[in-house]
Amino acid sequence: MSTFKSGFVALIGRTNVGKSTLMNRLIGQKIAITSNKPQTTRTKIRTILTTDEGQAIFVDTPGIHKAKTKLGEYMVTTAERTLAESDLILWLIEPTDYIGTGDRHIAELLITNEINGIPKVLVINKTDTITKEKLVELINRYKDLCDFDDIVPISALKGTNENELKKVIFKLLPEGPMYYDEDELTDQPERQIVSELIREKALRSLSDEIPHGIAVAIEKMKERPHNPRTVNTPNAKNQAFADYTPFYDIEATIVCERDSHKGIIIGKQGAMLKKIGTASRIEAEALLGCRINLKLFVKVKKDWRDSAFLLKNYGYDVESDE
Numbered sequence: 001m002s003t004f005k006s007g008f009v010a011l012i013g014r015t016n017v018g019k020s021t022l023m024n025r026l027i028g029q030k031i032a033i034t035s036n037k038p039q040t041t042r043t044k045i046r047t048i049l050t051t052d053e054g055q056a057i058f059v060d061t062p063g064i065h066k067a068k069t070k071l072g073e074y075m076v077t078t079a080e081r082t083l084a085e086s087d088l089i090l091w092l093i094e095p096t097d098y099i100g101t102g103d104r105h106i107a108e109l110l111i112t113n114e115i116n117g118i119p120k121v122l123v124i125n126k127t128d129t130i131t132k133e134k135l136v137e138l139i140n141r142y143k144d145l146c147d148f149d150d151i152v153p154i155s156a157l158k159g160t161n162e163n164e165l166k167k168v169i170f171k172l173l174p175e176g177p178m179y180y181d182e183d184e185l186t187d188q189p190e191r192q193i194v195s196e197l198i199r200e201k202a203l204r205s206l207s208d209e210i211p212h213g214i215a216v217a218i219e220k221m222k223e224r225p226h227n228p229r230t231v232n233t234p235n236a237k238n239q240a241f242a243d244y245t246p247f248y249d250i251e252a253t254i255v256c257e258r259d260s261h262k263g264i265i266i267g268k269q270g271a272m273l274k275k276i277g278t279a280s281r282i283e284a285e286a287l288l289g290c291r292i293n294l295k296l297f298v299k300v301k302k303d304w305r306d307s308a309f310l311l312k313n314y315g316y317d318v319e320s321d322e
Helices: 019-027 070-084 101-110 132-142 162-172 190-205 259-266 268-288 308-313
Strands: 005-012 045-050 054-060 088-093 120-124 150-153 215-223 247-256 291-300
Touching (some): 019 045, 019 088, 019 162, 088 162, 120 132, 190 247
Parallel strands (some): 005 088
Antiparallel strands (some): 215 247
């Protein structure tokens, strides 16, 4: 009889190397938001993969970068703390011609005492963009930085070598219990999922100078009272038919740092805000299995990324200014 494996798997790496894309790929559904803008992920996001072999709880962490604001400091601290709390670490890198300071910093983290005993896998992403010869060079360049338990080349976008990575994960996870029900995909509250989806659509729609300075706050998320309706059907003429699809009224505020940014987010005659809202609603309805009436507002809060009070209000568990 085979043993059931389970544990927490940290995904770590520099910003924009594809951690969220990989996590979504591994669980087979989009939970974490993705964009081509750096520092898209700001908090720990847990998703769950349950198979006959075991249960892997993936923890997507903010990218390691040089922090310039309180928000940046929070993101880096969150990523680093996650490592010591994990049962397995996947270090995601992308093809480069040299090992940069960011990756050298991560390598130093991985050999500290509190992390040294945790199994580690080097995951080389975006291998569809390089030759086999370049891949061999990349492996040779990184293999001695840390005592890796395995090295797996993949393409998170295309799914290349996905099954091999899953085999390695369950091989290295310890024997353990099922932490979540087998049909659960994430422990994220619905409010947070909707908030992150709105932020993703804003990231993808807005110009480069704005995304770092926005947050999304869900002001209201309330299910409408159920209202059965009467329909005519061949087998149940004039019988009451209950439409049990939940319907939510959601109000959300996009917070930005400058008045000029507010105008760009709203757009000419509200076109940009409508674009963000429509894309967010469609994806949120598909993901949550409900109907949504979404209203978006825009508010200016200057320098909110450096205010512990405002960061806490927007869901970031930062330390107080005091």
